[in-house]
Amino acid sequence: MLNITMIGCGAIGIGALELLEKDPDLRVDAVVVPAESQELIRQRLASFERPPTVLTELPADARPDLLVECAGHRAIEQHVLPALARGIPCLVVSVGALSEYGLAERLEAAAREGGTRIELLPGAIGGIDALSAAKVGGLESVLYTGRKPAGAWKGTPAEQICDLDNLDEATVIFQGSAREAAILYPKNANVAATLSLAGLGLDRTEVQLIADPHSSENVHQVEARGAFGGFELTLRGKPLAANPKTSALTVYSVVRALGNHAHAISI
Numbered sequence: 001m002l003n004i005t006m007i008g009c010g011a012i013g014i015g016a017l018e019l020l021e022k023d024p025d026l027r028v029d030a031v032v033v034p035a036e037s038q039e040l041i042r043q044r045l046a047s048f049e050r051p052p053t054v055l056t057e058l059p060a061d062a063r064p065d066l067l068v069e070c071a072g073h074r075a076i077e078q079h080v081l082p083a084l085a086r087g088i089p090c091l092v093v094s095v096g097a098l099s100e101y102g103l104a105e106r107l108e109a110a111a112r113e114g115g116t117r118i119e120l121l122p123g124a125i126g127g128i129d130a131l132s133a134a135k136v137g138g139l140e141s142v143l144y145t146g147r148k149p150a151g152a153w154k155g156t157p158a159e160q161i162c163d164l165d166n167l168d169e170a171t172v173i174f175q176g177s178a179r180e181a182a183i184l185y186p187k188n189a190n191v192a193a194t195l196s197l198a199g200l201g202l203d204r205t206e207v208q209l210i211a212d213p214h215s216s217e218n219v220h221q222v223e224a225r226g227a228f229g230g231f232e233l234t235l236r237g238k239p240l241a242a243n244p245k246t247s248a249l250t251v252y253s254v255v256r257a258l259g260n261h262a263h264a265i266s267i
C-alpha cells in the first residue's frame with residue numbers, strides 16, 4: 001500500500017481522488033491546498049469514503065511514499081522543490097512551469113540532494129514515450145498544434161488578437177516556439193512544454209495555437225520527424241466540466257502514473 005500526498009485539489013485533484021478511492025493498493029492520506037480554500041475542500045471531500053486530511057503545508061515530519069502535484073506553477077516552488085530535497089519522490093502535472101528559466105535545473109538539483117526522483121506526467125498528451133525514444137536516434141522536427149474552443153482562451157493574450165465571444169471561424173492566435181508559447185500562454189503551455197522536454201527542446205519545438213468556435217474538444221496534434229521515421233498524432237481531449245482548460249485525460253494520466261508505482265506490472 002502506497003501513501004500519497006496530493007498538492008492541489010481542483011478539477012484534476014478531485015477527479016483523480018474519485019478514481020483512486022477504488023484502488024486498494026494506494027491511499028491519498030493528505031491533500032495540501034491554499035489556506036483560503038481549506039474549508040471548502042474539506043466540505044467537498046466529506047462525502048468520500050476515506051476523506052484525506054486537508055492541510056496547507058506538508059508537515060516537516062511527513063514522509064509520504066509519493067507526492068503528486070496537481071496545483072499549478074507556484075506550487076512547484078512552494079511544495080515540490082522542498083519535498084524533493086527531503087527525499088520524497090514527486091510526480092508533477094504542471095509541466096509548463098519547467099519552461100521558467102532555471103527551474104528544471106533546480107528541480108534536478110533538489111532531487112539529487114534528496115536522493116530521489118521527479119516524474120513529469122504526460123497529462124493531456126499521448127505519444128511521449130515514442131517521442132522521447134525517437135530523440136535517442138535524433139529528431140529533425142516537432143510541430144505541435146493546440147486547438148481549443150474559443151472560450152478556453154479567455155483570460156489569455158488571445159483576447160487582444162480576436163473577439164473570442166464572436167468568432168466565426170477557427171483563428172490562429174499564436175505561432176512560434178514552445179518557449180514563446182510558454183511566456184504568452186503559461187496556463188496552456190503544459191502540453192507544449194512536455195513535448196519540448198521529451199523532444200527537441202523549447203526553442204526548436206514549433207507551436208501553433210488555435211481558437212476554434214466550432215470545437216467542443218481540446219485537440220492536440222503532433223507531427224514529428226527524425227531518424228526513426230515519423231509520426232502524426234491527433235488527440236481529441238474532452239474538457240473537464242470543472243475546468244474547460246483541462247482535458248479529462250490529465251486526470252487519467254495521474255491515476256495511471258500512481259497505479260504504475262503501486263501495482264506489480266506497470267504499463
Ligand SMILES: NC(=O)C1=CN([C@@H]2O[C@H](COP(=O)(O)OP(=O)(O)OC[C@H]3O[C@@H](n4cnc5c(N)ncnc54)[C@H](OP(=O)(O)O)[C@@H]3O)[C@@H](O)[C@H]2O)C=CC1
Nearest residue numbers: 008009010011012033037070071072075094123124190246
Ligand atoms: N500536463 C498537462 O497536460 C496538464 C497540466 N495541467 C496543469 O495542472 C494544474 C491543475 O489543473 P486543474 O486541476 O485543472 O486546476 P484547478 O484550478 O481546477 O485546481 C488547482 C488546485 O490547486 C490549488 N492550488 C493552487 N496553488 C496552490 C499552491 N501553491 N499550493 C497548493 N495548492 C494550490 C487550487 O486551490 P485554489 O482553488 O485555492 O486556488 C486548486 O485546488 C495546473 O497547473 C494546470 O496548468 C492542466 C491540464 C493539463
Ligand SMILES: O=C([O-])CC(=O)C(=O)O
Nearest residue numbers: 124188190191218246247
Ligand atoms: O488540454 C489540456 O488539458 C491542457 C493543455 O492544453 C495544456 O495545458 O497545454
